[in-house]
Structure formats: C-alpha cells, structure tokens
Amino acid sequence: MGMCESCHAGCCRSYAIPINGADIIRMERESKLTFWEFACRWADPQGEIAGNYAPHFHFQDEPETQFVICLKQIESKVLPGTQCCQFLQEGEPDAEHPLGISRCGMYLGRPAACRVFPTKYDVEHELPILHTVPKYGREEQNPAYQLCPRQWVKEDVDPIAVAHELMIARYEVSFFNHIAEAWNRSPKPWDMFPGFIRDVYANRISTQSDIELLHAATSKTETPSTISMQQPSTIKMHQ
Ligand code: SF4
Numbered sequence: 348m349g350m351c352e353s354c355h356a357g358c359c360r361s362y363a364i365p366i367n368g369a370d371i372i373r374m375e376r377e378s379k380l381t382f383w384e385f386a387c388r389w390a391d392p393q394g395e396i397a398g399n400y401a402p403h404f405h406f407q408d409e410p411e412t413q414f415v416i417c418l419k420q421i422e423s424k425v426l427p428g429t430q431c432c433q434f435l436q437e438g439e440p441d442a443e444h445p446l447g448i449s450r451c452g453m454y455l456g457r458p459a460a461c462r463v464f465p466t467k468y469d470v471e472h473e474l475p476i477l478h479t480v481p482k483y484g485r486e487e488q489n490p491a492y493q494l495c496p497r498q499w500v501k502e503d504v505d506p507i508a509v510a511h512e513l514m515i516a517r518y519e520v521s522f523f524n525h526i527a528e529a530w531n532r533s534p535k536p537w538d539m540f541p542g543f544i545r546d547v548y549a550n551r552i553s554t555q556s557d558i559e560l561l562h563a564a565t566s567k568t569e570t571p572s573t574i575s576m577q578q579p580s581t582i583k584m585h586q
C-alpha cells in the first residue's frame with residue numbers, strides 16, 4: 348500500500364496550493380464548480396507561495412499587491428481549528444489512525460502542484476528529484492499539518508508517470524507565466540480574471556492556416572516545427 352493511502356493528507360491541509368490556467372479549466376470541467384467556488388487569490392508579498400513555481404498577478408483594485416492564484420481552503424470537519432483543501436474527503440479519526448485517513452475528492456482533476464508533490468524537476472539534468480519533506484507543512488506544529496510519515500524513496504514513485512507529470516507541469520507553468528506577463532501589462536479587475544483565462548485557453552489551439560497567417564504577418568518564412576507524419580503505405584513494418 349502506498350504511503351498516501353493511509354495518511355490524513357497533511358499536504359492537503361498545510362499548503363496554499365497554486366493553480367495554473369490549465370488546472371482552472373480542468374477543475375471547472377471535472378468538478379462542475381465555477382472558478383469562484385474553488386479558487387482564490389492569495390497575497391504573496393514575500394514570494395513564499397509562488398516560490399519558483401507560480402507567477403504573480405496584479406489586479407486593478409490592489410495594483411501594488413502581488414497575488415498567487417490558489418485553491419480555496421475551508422475549515423476541517425474532523426480536525427477542529429485547522430484548515431484543509433475543500434476537495435479533501437476527510438475520514439473520521441479512530442484508534443489506529445488518530446488523524447483519520449483522507450483522500451482527494453478531485454483525484455483525476457487535481458492541480459499540477461498536487462500531482463507532482465513531492466518531486467521537482469532538475470532543469471540542468473532533466474531528471475525528476477524527490478524533495479526532502481519537512482515534518483510539518485506549517486510553522487504551527489499542529490498534528491493536522493504533519494506531513495509524510497517517512498521520507499519518500501525512489502521506489503515510491505513510478506519513474507515514467509512522475510517524469511510525464513513534471514514535464515506537463517513545467518509546460519503549463521511556463522504557459523501561465525506568459526499569461527501573467529500579458530495580464531500584468533494592464534491589470535484588470537479580479538472579477539474579469541476567470542473570463543480572461545477561459546478565452547486564452549479556448550484559443551490556445553491553432554490551425555495550420557492560423558500559423559501561416561501569423562508567419563506572413565511577422566514576415567517569417569520558416570515553417571513551424573511539427574512531427575512529420577508519413578502515409579501508412581510508405582511506412583515499412585519491421586517485425
Ligand atoms: S486537490 Fe486533492 S490533492 Fe490537491 S490539495 Fe485538494 S484534496 Fe489535496
């Protein structure tokens with residue numbers, strides 16, 4: 348049994364979880380909730396929430412404040428006086444599991460930050476790295492915020508799946524950084540943000556003719572790089 352399967356999910360209770368635009372679109376689809384029901388903006392003056400992972404956004408009502416778009420947290424139903432992600436399905440504590448066993452109620456649609464924890468990407472060597480997980484996820488040393496019962500080892504993660512998740516997370520964060528740059532050039536009110544994100548992602552896919560028009564407009568003559576597809580009849584099968 349994996350470590351997470353018998354855990355109270357301290358990670359889902361401790362952290363402000365940044366979400367990117369793809370997470371927002373996917374979570375709206377999967378949860379049938381609106382952006383306003385699961386997302387919030389957290390002021391991040393010291394850059395601690397963003398780390399190297401999430402972009403900062405500015406909004407017209409508070410242009411000087413840098414915010415990170417995150418999942419909302421709610422009051423825990425089983426560990427009084429503590430918080431957790433609203434998608435956490437909390438199990439009742441019992442003698443064997445004094446903090447209960449909790450599970451993600453949004454597993455298939457969960458954000459990239461949740462998918463990759465506790466791994467990160469070593470840009471230089473293009474390899475996944477396991478973080479050293481601290482004992483607590485918050486300064487407040489409440490048992491609810493205890494993290495993994497032991498350090499993760501290589502055998503705990505699937506080397507294929509983890510590399511794929513990190514690669515996707517990296518792409519989406521980079522794309523979201525570009526979106527933040529565009530938004531921050533002329534910050535608009537917070538209530539316009541979800542509509543803006545939906546528009547961007549609705550137009551993320553281009554056709555060949557869109558690209559040709561773009562190239563013509565920017566006077567570039569080279570063709571876009573793509574995967575060269577051969578007609579089946581020209582492919583020789585080696586068995
Ligand atoms: S979305 Fe799921 S995995 Fe992520 S913090 Fe919430 S409950 Fe945990």
Ligand code: SF4
Nearest residue numbers: 351354356358494495
């Ligand atoms: S705290 Fe660690 S063991 Fe527990 S659910 Fe989160 S990642 Fe898994």
